Amino acid sequence: MSRSFPSFGIMLAAASLLFAGSITDGPTVERATINSAIISWTAKNPEGTDLHYAIAHYGTSRQNLAEIAKSPTRRNRSHTEMTFRVLLPELKPGTTYYYWVESVQANGNPDGVRSGVTQFTTPHRP
């Protein structure tokens, strides 16, 4: 019997279950236009550098989330939670995008918080 390794999608789903509990709200699509979207989520204040990046890994196939959107955001040291927002530019109208999100410090170190994979669809051109 040949060995088979779990598909990337299953591994990702498993990883997302492991980490999803660290996000306290979202991720949700704050706004989607025909060519852009903003995704936001809230997590415990991650500590680390003042400058953070909200990151979305996305694509039009659940199995291939190779696109990366990255938005700088400032951490408020005195808040217990932090809302992250990432802008996804140059999207196509009427298209379903799959994505998962995470945040990193300015030095690139991950906060160790990431979401599961979810999806949204951009509106069609009017």
Add this chain to the structure above:
Amino acid sequence: MKQFVKVSVLIVCAATIGSQFLHLRPVSAQSNQASSGKAVILPPGYTIPPADMRCILPGNKLDLQCLIVNDPDFLRVQAEEAGLEAQALAAAQSGTLDPFHQVQTLGKLEIFDPNLAVNNNLACSFCHDPAAGYGNGASILSVFTGGSNPGSVPITVHGAYPNNRIAKRNPQSYVYAAYFPPLQYLTAQADFYGGNFWDGRATGYRLQNSAAEQGQDPPVDPEEMANPDTACVVWKLSLSKYKSFFEQVWGTGALSSIVWPPDVSTVCSTPKGAATFGSNPTPLALTPEDRTRANQAFDEFGQAIAAYEASSDVSPFTSKFDYFLVNKAKLTPQEERGYDLFRGKANCNSCHLDGTATSQAQSAATPANVRPMFTDFTYNNIGLPKNLNLPWYYENTPDQFGFTGNPQGFDFVDFGMGLFLNGYYGPPPNSSWAALYPQFQGKFQTSTVRDAAKVPYPGFVKAFMHNGYLTSLKEVVHFYNTRDVFPYPVQSGSCPSGTVEKVTCWPMPEVSANLNTTIGNLKLNDGEENDLVAFLQTLVDGFQP
């Protein structure tokens, strides 16, 4: 009627009343020019001074030479600076100043001296009006030019617009500039901190004083005071009424030991950028020893300016909020709500550090920092639209000296710190910084919000941000609150029908790279926006407890 609808009605009325003067006509053709957009929107409650009406040109342009002699704010600022210069001179000549106040007074004399410009007609203080919080002091400029001020050099080429050299940005307030540390890239934070100017290029690396370095730039900026050589500034100091006082502060011979060449007057009365100079940054032929002495005096000039900026005249920490921190003032309920929003839901203090150690539940009576700077000294791209009103975009043809301020015309993009790191002003002083350009393009200094609300009189229109796109604190707060709620892929002046620019329409960012998402959808209602504006008023210095 909701406030936004009221504002919309006012704007429509103002635009209608002014339309005979303000309606756009096509700009005279240049191959890379675009139309500047639609009619200038007059801020609610603002009326163009009658004396300025003759200075408004077709196409929303200004006759800057006309304004210089007619505009009431221009005249007010010039009168104020003459009075303050006389006051400083009297103090200097009194012989009663201690060393601490001597260097500050010297800086004051320098800042208020119009003779330090190439044409002896423009003091630092003209663009940095004390009564306006040391920023632009002319309402008409806030409305029509993004706050950018005419420099020392008129442009006399027939039919040229603008008819004066004029800088590309809104003059930045220098309140508390002396508290901005030298620019440094902190590896642990992976971010820049400190520096002065909107784009951080006044690094302060030589004197370890970013405010001093900032003060040294406008005197030799071709768009501003336009001296062709830093030594020309020193020469002018050596002719000033306070030359002896300069030497009292910095030492005998600081100015008088320099031997000036015979052509010093001719060279120093020719503006920087004149074709006759070519690319020579030091056209004044000094001996090496005199050049060294002149450089030293120029540094002393800058250091005195920084000393004045650190003085209680400019940076006194006497706002209502400062007295609130020591329980000598009580915030009104609205100001208190605004303060809670500032450090809570609106999240302003993630960048505009207010010195409190904990969340809003904690009393402010025990602040972590009793002199909060209301900035974290970093740089961010908040996504401001391009301000097509800037006359800078039209400075794309040579003036009478052969100088072209902005060859790119409307194609010019203000990348802020990116310009500095990418060599627009020459290589950055730390060569390793150039590689950081991608992460910093589009970013501008997080200014202190201290004195942001300071105005010379009620009804004064103040321009905010590097390009003066926002012309009230309400607009500033509304932009931060709703940038991502009302975004449109248009330039300023082209918001879709049914929307109102700056109310329900925000044009696209001038630079989309590194767009900061801390702001953009704060979910504040109109009343909360007003509460924040009320709180910002408590940061104006000069409060009497």
